[in-house]
Amino acid sequence: MKDIVHRVGIKAPIAKVYDALSTIEGLARWWTTTTTGSSRIGGDVAFRFHTETGDEIGGFDMEVLELVPEQKVRWRVKAGPAEWVGTDIEFLLSRQDDYTIVMFGHRKWREEVEFMAHCSTKWATFLLSLRDLVETGKGRPAPHDLRIGNWH
Amino acid sequence: MKDIVHRVGIKAPIAKVYDALSTIEGLARWWTTTTTGSSRIGGDVAFRFHTETGDEIGGFDMEVLELVPEQKVRWRVKAGPAEWVGTDIEFLLSRQDDYTIVMFGHRKWREEVEFMAHCSTKWATFLLSLRDLVETGKGRPAPHDLRIGNWH
Numbered sequence: 001m002k003d004i005v006h007r008v009g010i011k012a013p014i015a016k017v018y019d020a021l022s023t024i025e026g027l028a029r030w031w032t033t034t035t036t037g038s039s040r041i042g043g044d045v046a047f048r049f050h051t052e053t054g055d056e057i058g059g060f061d062m063e064v065l066e067l068v069p070e071q072k073v074r075w076r077v078k079a080g081p082a083e084w085v086g087t088d089i090e091f092l093l094s095r096q097d098d099y100t101i102v103m104f105g106h107r108k109w110r111e112e113v114e115f116m117a118h119c120s121t122k123w124a125t126f127l128l129s130l131r132d133l134v135e136t137g138k139g140r141p142a143p144h145d146l147r148i149g150n151w152h
Numbered sequence: 153m154k155d156i157v158h159r160v161g162i163k164a165p166i167a168k169v170y171d172a173l174s175t176i177e178g179l180a181r182w183w184t185t186t187t188t189g190s191s192r193i194g195g196d197v198a199f200r201f202h203t204e205t206g207d208e209i210g211g212f213d214m215e216v217l218e219l220v221p222e223q224k225v226r227w228r229v230k231a232g233p234a235e236w237v238g239t240d241i242e243f244l245l246s247r248q249d250d251y252t253i254v255m256f257g258h259r260k261w262r263e264e265v266e267f268m269a270h271c272s273t274k275w276a277t278f279l280l281s282l283r284d285l286v287e288t289g290k291g292r293p294a295p296h297d298l299r300i301g302n303w304h
Contacts, residue, residue, distance in 0.1 A: 009301020149161020
C-alpha cells in the first residue's frame with residue numbers, strides 16, 4: 001500500500017480549520033464548489049468537478065468514517081476513479097506554536113501510479129487553498145483551482 | 153521505505169526543464185539561491201537555505217548519481233538532516249500533449265515522520281516554482297519561497 005502525506009500549518013484557531021473540513025459549506029470553499037450530501041459520521045459526501053464552462057469532468061463519493069471535533073476527519077472513497085475506490089483520506093489536527101497543524105494522509109493506494117503522483121501535487125495545492133480560506137476567507141476551490149499540468 | 157512522489161506538467165521544451173534540473177544556475181533559480189558545487193555525474197551539489205535576513209538555517213549535500221540528457225536527473229543525499237541522509241531524489245522527464253512532464257520522487261525515507269509530510273508539501277511548492285521559472289523566467293527559490301507553516 002502506498003500513501004500520500006502532507007503537512008500544512010494554518011495561523012487560525014483549530015475550530016475554524018475543523019469547520020472547513022467537517023461541513024459541506026466549508027469543503028465547498030476550498031476543494032470543489034460542487035460538494036453535496038451529509039458530512040456526518042456514516043454520511044456520504046459527493047464531490048464533483050466541472051470545467052470553468054460547467055461541464056462535469058468527474059468526482060468522488062466519500063463515506064465519513066470518523067469525526068472527532070477539533071482533532072480528526074476521516075473518509076473512505078466509495079466511488080470515483082478506480083485507483084481511488086477503497087482508499088482512505090484523513091486530516092489530523094493539532095496545535096504547534098501559533099499554528100493549527102494539518103497532517104494529511106491519502107492512504108491505501110494499491111500502486112504508485114502516475115495518477116497518484118499527480119494527486120499528491122494536487123492535494124498540496126488544495127491544502128494551501130484550505131489554508132488560504134481559513135486565514136483570509138478566500139480559497140481556490142475547483143473549478144478555480146491552480147492548474148498543475150495537462151491533467152489539470 | 154517510504155516515498156514522496158509528485159507530477160507536474162510544464163508548457164516548455166524538455167531541454168529547458170532539463171537545464172533547470174541539471175545546472176547549478178538552473179537549480180539556484182527555483183530551489184534555493186545558495187546552490188554551489190558540481191552538477192556533473194559524481195559531483196556534489198551543496199544546497200543551503202537562509203532566512204530573508206541572511207542567517208543560514210540548514211541545507212543538503214547531494215551526489216549526482218545519474219544524468220541522462222532530457223530524461224533523468226538523480227541525486228543521493230550525502231549530508232543534511234538525519235532523515236534525508238541516504239535518501240534519493242529523482243526527476244524523470246517525458247513529453248505528453250504540449251507539456252514536459254516531471255515525475256518526481258524523493259525515495260527511501262526510513263519512516264513516515266512528520267518532517268516527511270512537511271517535505272512532501274514543500275516539494276510540491278518547489279516543483280511549481282520550477283514550472284514558473286521555466287514557463288515565465290521567474291521562480292520562487294528560497295529564501296523567497298512560499299511558506300507553508302511553522303516549519304517554513
